[in-house]
Amino acid sequence: xxxxxxxxxxxxxxxxxxxxxxxxxxxxxxxxxxxxxxxxxxxxxxxxxxxxxxxxxxxxxxxxxxxxxxxxxxxxxxxxxxxxxxxxxxxxxxxxxxxxxxxxxxxxxxxxxxxxxxxxxxxxxxxxxxxxxxxxxxxxxxxxxxxxxxxxxxxxxxxxxxxxxxxxxxxxxxx
Numbered sequence: 001x002x003x004x005x006x007x008x009x010x011x012x013x014x015x016x017x018x019x020x021x022x023x024x025x026x027x028x029x030x031x032x033x034x035x036x037x038x039x040x041x042x043x044x045x046x047x048x049x050x051x052x053x054x055x056x057x058x059x060x061x062x063x064x065x066x067x068x069x070x071x072x073x074x075x076x077x078x079x080x081x082x083x084x085x086x087x088x089x090x091x092x093x094x095x096x097x098x099x100x101x102x103x104x105x106x107x108x109x110x111x112x113x114x115x116x117x118x119x120x121x122x123x124x125x126x127x128x129x130x131x132x133x134x135x136x137x138x139x140x141x142x143x144x145x146x147x148x149x150x151x152x153x154x155x156x157x158x159x160x161x162x163x164x165x166x167x168x169x170x171x172x173x174x175x
Contacts, residue, residue, distance in 0.1 A: 011035065011050045014062040018047035018075045022140040029149075030092035031132045032104035034065070034111050037089040038072055038120070039142035040081035046139030047072050054106035065110035073118065088115050089144050090125040091135045104128065 007024045009017045013033060017026050026048040028035050039046035051068035060067045077083060093108030108127040115122050124144075126133065132149040 011048050013050055013052050014068075016047055016049040016062070016068065016072050016075065017139075018045065018072070018079055019139045020045040020079070022138075024139060026137045026139055027135065029132060029134050031094055031096045032092070032107060034090060034092040034104075034107040034127070035135055035137075036069060036072060036111055036115075037091070037135075037137040037139075037142075037144055038076055038081075039087050039089075039139065040076065040085045041087065041142055042085050043081050044140045045076060045079055045081050046137065046142055047076055048135075048137050048139070051107065051111075053103070054110040065107060066114060069111065069114040069118075073120075083118075083120075086120045087142065088120050088122045089137075089142075090115075090122060090127055091133055091144075091146060093127040094129050094131055094133070096130065096132065098130070 007021060009024060009026050011017050011026055011028045028048065028050045033050055033052050035048055035050045037046060037048045049068040049072045051065050052063045055064055055066045062068050062071060073083065076086065090108065090111050093104040095102050095104050105128060112122065126146055134147040134149060136145045
């Protein structure tokens with residue numbers, strides 16, 4: 001009897017990952033940044049990006065929304081996804097520091113605008129608020145989980161975890 005090999009890929013700021021491996025999860029932690037999880041349910045392939053800034057209107061810098069979103073779509077298409085079947089889930093865009101400009105809201109708006117302009121439906125989203133999020137995404141199934149991270153004080157955070165009933169594949173599960 002052989003053991004299944006599970007693969008966790010951490011997607012950090014300015015990066016992306018794409019996979020069709022059923023044993024792969026893509027993970028990230030977000031504050032004001034946004035992660036888009038795109039999935040083709042027929043080809044059973046998906047990917048996640050992690051961008052820091054709303055559109056600047058120029059270039060291919062993956063730190064910016066439009067470049068990160070376009071590059072993720074293109075990578076999925078290169079690996080066999082069909083643009084007409086792509087479905088999205090969005091996470092992040094929090095306003096972590098109330099005394100600073102609300103970059104999280106602008107990041108979320110940039111991602112939603114991109115999806116709308118490209119005709120990619122957003123199945124679900126968890127955007128805004130004031131809490132950071134830890135996100136896990138199973139690209140082959142389109143399943144996503146989110147853990148909200150609550151600030152206890154300036155020096156430490158604690159994770160809020162609540163058991164949730166099982167959800168159908170493709171749903172967002174808050175845990």
